[in-house]
Amino acid sequence: MAAKLSIQSDWDQVLRKPEGEAWISCKIAGKPTIYGTLKSNGNGPDGNPEVISSEEFVVHKVTKKNIVVSCPRLNISRKFVSPYTSFSRVHSKNVTCMDISSGGGLGVSTSTDQTIKIWQTNNGEIRRVLEGHIYDVYCCMFFPSGKVVLSGGMDAQVKIWSVDDGSCPVTLKGHKGGVLDLAIVDRGRNIVSCSRDGTARLWDCGQASCIAVIGDSSVPINGIAVGLADNAVNLGAPKETPSDREVGTEGKLLILAQEDKLLKGVGLHSRESIFVFEGSDAFNCCTAISSVGVLAGAQDGNIFHLDIRNPKIPIETINRTGSPVLSLVPFKDGYIASHGDGSCFITQQYSDEVLQLTGPDCESLYKVVAFEKNIYTCCRDGLIRKYQLTDL
Structure with missing residues (x-):
């Protein structure tokens, strides 16, 4: 099984709040799960949340409904999309x-x-x-x-x-x-x-x-x-x-x-x-x-x-x-x-990016x-x- 990157199901709602904090984790078979947090640092000039992560994770991009996060240690990145x-x-x-x-x-x-x-x-x-x-x-x-x-x-x-x-x-x-x-x-x-x-x-x-x-x-x-x-x-x-x-x-x-x-x-x-x-x-x-x-x-x-x-x-x-x-x-x-665990993935043939629908x-x-x-x-x-x- 490939590395599994998971995020709190209501991350988009939590990170809209001042100092809101959501969990994130990364798991690969046979190794300990890596746990981390994403914390809201208020909204930026464009109106989107500014999010900082704990040290094991990197936040690359955030909008009101999308967030791109990676776990460099396990070489996995994912774009999470919340419901409209x-x-x-x-x-x-x-x-x-x-x-x-x-x-x-x-x-x-x-x-x-x-x-x-x-x-x-x-x-x-x-x-x-x-x-x-x-x-x-x-x-x-x-x-x-x-x-x-x-x-x-x-x-x-x-x-x-x-x-x-x-x-x-x-x-x-x-x-x-x-x-x-x-x-x-x-x-x-x-x-x-x-x-x-x-x-x-x-x-x-x-x-x-x-x-x-x-x-x-x-x-x-x-x-x-x-x-x-x-x-x-x-x-x-x-x-x-x-x-x-x-x-x-x-x-x-x-x-x-x-x-x-x-x-x-x-x-x-x-x-x-x-x-x-x-x-x-x-x-x-x-x-x-x-x-x-x-x-x-x-x-x-x-x-x-x-x-x-x-x-x-x-x-x-x-x-x-x-x-x-x-x-x-x-x-x-x-x-x-x-x-069956509520996850939903969009795989594109000509792209390495995998989108995951959350909720x-x-x-x-x-x-x-x-x-x-x-x-x-x-x-x-x-x-x-x-x-x-x-x-x-």
Whole structure:
């Protein structure tokens, strides 16, 4: 595990106060943790806090929402970014999943308060409450139009909702266990769901019917992703003539993140196995970051970067916290990863700088979503946080 630089979760609020003091620490496996402090020395001429650090750390730059700190002894530097705003009134309990509409104006989120809510991203005002699932709702996402929402839950059902009036015209039934993740194919005539029952299902939304069942094990599939594969990747050919209700599956790779430490790639059109990679622990999430690149996050904190043309040996394995990887999302030329200890990292492909979003105090960050230069996270503490990355 790489050196871990941590900062007090509410550092931005503390350092705005006269003589406010926040803690900072640096840890590397097998060595004693280095502890230090950051102390406010008032505001400078530009209105930003002037911060001095204890001797083991160096403060390089401070604004109202950003601070860059290094620990020279362990040769690590990090830019910490605090929330632009937080929405505390959307849900009353853990916020387990969320998504942002294609226009950026609306959010949808699920919670252990057993609700799905649609809200405005500018102020958190609730627009719709979607009711119909039994028990907890695990996952939700907008269709590309931004006018329709997809959800899945403990009741083994997938539901399709109207954003305009909150109605649920379509319910997809067939899974034998809770629905854990969802993916939309192209514009959304077809969608994919995965479940604790060990299967992924390809659905025709128009006829509310299952086109195909992919996977036949009893091992839960915790996460899925659909990506457009490079032409050089052989995705196989269907053994039978596909249904005319199947639209946009050609050239697509379905990635399955499984509880049994296996990451699988399947040709969505052919249903053929393309690769199987065995990781170090249960896989929680996955995403495609290019036509040949796949990321998968495991329970032990490992993030595996694979090239699907040669998936047996990872391009790299990253572990920043040792805490479960709960969410992965492509961002710019890199990606964002959220973890079970509340940490959230933005990695950029062509930069050594790693940004860390702050705010949660050791509470699980279940999902992260990016829209342009805004980042949204949802957390076990019941908050939805919004970050603005104006300098990226």
